[in-house]
Amino acid sequence: MLSTSTEIRVRYEETDQMGVVYHAKYFNWFEVARIQLLDEIGIPYKELEKEGYFLPVLSCSAIFKHPAQFDDRLIIKLEISLASLLRLKVAYKVLRKDLMIATGTTEHAFISKDGKVIRPPASFIELLKQTDTF
Amino acid sequence: MLSTSTEIRVRYEETDQMGVVYHAKYFNWFEVARIQLLDEIGIPYKELEKEGYFLPVLSCSAIFKHPAQFDDRLIIKLEISLASLLRLKVAYKVLRKDLMIATGTTEHAFISKDGKVIRPPASFIELLKQTDTF
Amino acid sequence: MLSTSTEIRVRYEETDQMGVVYHAKYFNWFEVARIQLLDEIGIPYKELEKEGYFLPVLSCSAIFKHPAQFDDRLIIKLEISLASLLRLKVAYKVLRKDLMIATGTTEHAFISKDGKVIRPPASFIELLKQTDTF
Amino acid sequence: MLSTSTEIRVRYEETDQMGVVYHAKYFNWFEVARIQLLDEIGIPYKELEKEGYFLPVLSCSAIFKHPAQFDDRLIIKLEISLASLLRLKVAYKVLRKDLMIATGTTEHAFISKDGKVIRPPASFIELLKQTDTF
Numbered sequence: 035m036l037s038t039s040t041e042i043r044v045r046y047e048e049t050d051q052m053g054v055v056y057h058a059k060y061f062n063w064f065e066v067a068r069i070q071l072l073d074e075i076g077i078p079y080k081e082l083e084k085e086g087y088f089l090p091v092l093s094c095s096a097i098f099k100h101p102a103q104f105d106d107r108l109i110i111k112l113e114i115s116l117a118s119l120l121r122l123k124v125a126y127k128v129l130r131k132d133l134m135i136a137t138g139t140t141e142h143a144f145i146s147k148d149g150k151v152i153r154p155p156a157s158f159i160e161l162l163k164q165t166d167t168f
Numbered sequence: 169m170l171s172t173s174t175e176i177r178v179r180y181e182e183t184d185q186m187g188v189v190y191h192a193k194y195f196n197w198f199e200v201a202r203i204q205l206l207d208e209i210g211i212p213y214k215e216l217e218k219e220g221y222f223l224p225v226l227s228c229s230a231i232f233k234h235p236a237q238f239d240d241r242l243i244i245k246l247e248i249s250l251a252s253l254l255r256l257k258v259a260y261k262v263l264r265k266d267l268m269i270a271t272g273t274t275e276h277a278f279i280s281k282d283g284k285v286i287r288p289p290a291s292f293i294e295l296l297k298q299t300d301t302f
Numbered sequence: 303m304l305s306t307s308t309e310i311r312v313r314y315e316e317t318d319q320m321g322v323v324y325h326a327k328y329f330n331w332f333e334v335a336r337i338q339l340l341d342e343i344g345i346p347y348k349e350l351e352k353e354g355y356f357l358p359v360l361s362c363s364a365i366f367k368h369p370a371q372f373d374d375r376l377i378i379k380l381e382i383s384l385a386s387l388l389r390l391k392v393a394y395k396v397l398r399k400d401l402m403i404a405t406g407t408t409e410h411a412f413i414s415k416d417g418k419v420i421r422p423p424a425s426f427i428e429l430l431k432q433t434d435t436f
Numbered sequence: 437m438l439s440t441s442t443e444i445r446v447r448y449e450e451t452d453q454m455g456v457v458y459h460a461k462y463f464n465w466f467e468v469a470r471i472q473l474l475d476e477i478g479i480p481y482k483e484l485e486k487e488g489y490f491l492p493v494l495s496c497s498a499i500f501k502h503p504a505q506f507d508d509r510l511i512i513k514l515e516i517s518l519a520s521l522l523r524l525k526v527a528y529k530v531l532r533k534d535l536m537i538a539t540g541t542t543e544h545a546f547i548s549k550d551g552k553v554i555r556p557p558a559s560f561i562e563l564l565k566q567t568d569t570f
Binding site: 324325326327329330342355356358359360361362363364365369417 | 454460461462463475490492493494495496497498499500503551553
Binding site for chain 3: 196197212213239
């Protein structure tokens with residue numbers, strides 16, 4: 035299983051008048067974690083797009099257990115797996131120290147510039163195979 | 169079942185460099201639809217907060233079927249129901265004309281200023297009863 | 303002078319934990335007003351991009367006089383003029399009823415797909431001439 | 437002159453369909469830089485709010501010289517000064533390596549919970565005095 039752990043710090047902009055982070059902002063942090071995972075496995079997303087691969091979000095979800103607050107340093111843990119040859123599943127945990135703040139998921143497919151679903155880059159599949167993600 | 173239908177127009181700010189709407193933005197639209205539903209049933213959210221009721225999002229999800237694009241006029245359809253006395257469920261459909269763009273859900277509880285789960289306002293429960301949402 | 307007036311309603315997402323609208327969000331509303339102006343003069347921005355014209359923001363500013371709050375219905379007034387053949391200036395006023403909430407400005411140039419500054423579409427110049435904006 | 441330098445990394449969420457960062461997002465980065473400056477001088481903004489000080493934005497501006505792009509690592513340089521006893525001025529530079537991407541300004545006042553302009557905390561004034569910011 036490919037995984038990573040990223041720290042983010044909550045921006046004032048991400049809070050709302052309830053005094054906590056607005057729920058939709060968590061998905062921005064999930065993105066930050068995905069970008070880092072791709073960096074770590076040597077396939078930066080920016081490079082992927084240059085080579086004609088796009089990774090849109092097909093679905094997403096989150097469960098909020100405790101509110102995140104301004105200035106919190108949060109750890110975003112991420113695990114990625116192939117649901118099928120054409121579909122990636124990513125699971126997230128958001129932690130403040132040992133406290134689980136939220137969990138979430140996203141699903142993705144590799145698509146081409148013109149929106150067609152395509153196989154992931156060979157290097158990516160190879161990597162997932164090596165890590166027993168299949 | 170309480171329900172409503174709201175039109176939004178996609179802002180440039182809501183797009184990303186894939187040329188479509190960034191996935192997290194749909195949850196902002198779901199909020200717009202919820203606010204309108206509460207208006208329509210005579211319990212504006214602004215008034216709820218004044219009376220000490222808050223409606224945080226406990227969970228949320230979305231499935232993206234077709235990309236929404238800049239300047240699209242989209243219809244957000246919403247249905248609300250009580251999952252239990254203390255938990256609201258809301259289901260959303262996002263349509264561009266007859267094309268289903270996305271579906272989604274959110275769950276909410278009424279909480280007090282200090283974060284305790286409380287029963288919904290009596291007028292709200294009464295209304296849901298009348299509409300057979302129980 | 304080309305001008306228009308647009309109503310927006312403040313979204314919860316646009317507030318921060320100070321209980322008012324986060325300052326950067328006003329620029330999203332300015333965008334909404336610009337899009338409407340272009341609609342009204344028969345040159346929708348979406349069409350402009352299709353024809354190879356882009357209108358990036360070269361500079362922007364805002365002065366905040368009174369806080370905008372959740373659920374406010376605000377009027378965004380806009381006046382557009384040509385600072386030169388190649389540079390548009392837009393001035394904004396944000397009003398809640400008669401109260402001036404904020405003022406702002408943006409500057410724009412027409413650029414081509416590859417980022418070169420180009421002359422505005424002929425129809426656009428013609429229109430500004432007719433309205434004594436030159 | 438109090439100053440600091442912060443690195444941010446451009447999020448996909450911050451781009452728009454022009455393929456560059458949406459202009460309003462720069463103000464979020466300016467906020468990140470301000471928060472860091474306050475940390476560095478030992479007056480974290482979170483603590484300020486706990487003690488009843490709020491620092492709303494009274495005005496803001498930005499000039500965009502070159503587009504920022506997804507995944508850019510940008511340096512936000514910030515200089516803060518007191519325009520008067522009651523008004524802070526902050527100037528920003530956004531750099532990608534040696535290239536100046538944008539400049540900007542914000543103005544702030546310290547206000548109390550009920551919105552009245554108040555004098556900055558004594559420790560803050562002392563600090564600005566020591567650094568010849570007066």
